[in-house]
Amino acid sequence: MSGSLLFSPSVNQVLGNSPLFSGVDLSSAVVDMQAWPIRDIPAGQILLSPLRDNTELLILLEGEWVVTMTANSSRPIARITPGGCVGELSILDSQRPSSHVMVTQDSRYLVIQRDALWSFITSYPVVALNLLRVMADRTREKSALLESSLGLLHEYRMRAETDTLTGLHNRNWLMEIFPQQLDLSLRIGHPVSLMLIDVDFFKKVNDTYGHTVGDQVLQHLAAIMQGNLRSTDLLARYGGEEFAVMMPATHVNKARASAERLRRRIYESPLPLADNEAITLSISIGVAECLPGWGLDDFLKASDQALYVAKNNGRNQVQCWKNPF
Structure with a gap:
């Protein structure tokens, strides 16, 4: 996408390094991408929530987001840095997001509507594979967090049920x-x-x-x-x-x-x-x-x-x- 007047050089660089566009010649995709809006959002906002519908794939250009299981969780499933995306599951299953996405730094992001994404995938099928890889990575991150959480719950339960002096049940x-x-x-x-x-x-x-x-x-x-x-x-x-x-x-x-x-x-x-x-x-x-x-x-x-x-x-x-x- 280098040389395009559609986005600034810094945005071009972020998109060029985004896993979602791996294998895509972005310089030839200007026509398809020109309708995708860029938005700003301040830190402290909830970008996505299981309480709200979502029909957009969001690609972070500047700032940082975290994905959490609950709105007040201190243990993120993942940290989203420039080039990363969220909202992919809602695009595929037409359901509300399964997690919360919190804005931890003032951010700028690219918005791809569901219909626009499917149209883009028709022209660049490799994006579908990239999207599956993103989802697989996110699933592994969730699984790792769940496994860790279950381990902590087991540890807390053991502590609550174990006599610290003798090691017997209490x-x-x-x-x-x-x-x-x-x-x-x-x-x-x-x-x-x-x-x-x-x-x-x-x-x-x-x-x-x-x-x-x-x-x-x-x-x-x-x-x-x-x-x-x-x-x-x-x-x-x-x-x-x-x-x-x-x-x-x-x-x-x-x-x-x-x-x-x-x-x-x-x-x-x-x-x-x-x-x-x-x-x-x-x-x-x-x-x-x-x-x-x-x-x-x-x-x-x-x-x-x-x-x-x-x-x-x-x-x-x-x-x-x-x-x-």
């Missing part, structure tokens, strides 16, 4: 997942049991050795629990020095046997400290099997009652809930 996770597992077990008629575990004399450990060692105790116990429960058992830190384990497809007798093995394993695994010192640890466990019609609160209450008996009877033992009726 109470938030427990209150979401345990009711779902309980409901499933009751609906399909499978037994389900619940352990509530309390670390014996944990306050004394903190008072004697300090909270740093207390944290090490919880981490030590969490690791033992993870290594001595089934992959189907749901383990979470319930709060403080208490842990909860939901055991699907498990009657109370089997749950009690598992609890007893865990109790014994912890008692036989002292926490080593400096200077060849070690702390012998013990836990008390209350076990209950869910009855028909129970919700999670009923289940936790029964297990807690059994745990109270275990602690009241001297600790370092397993007790099962007994139905008073």
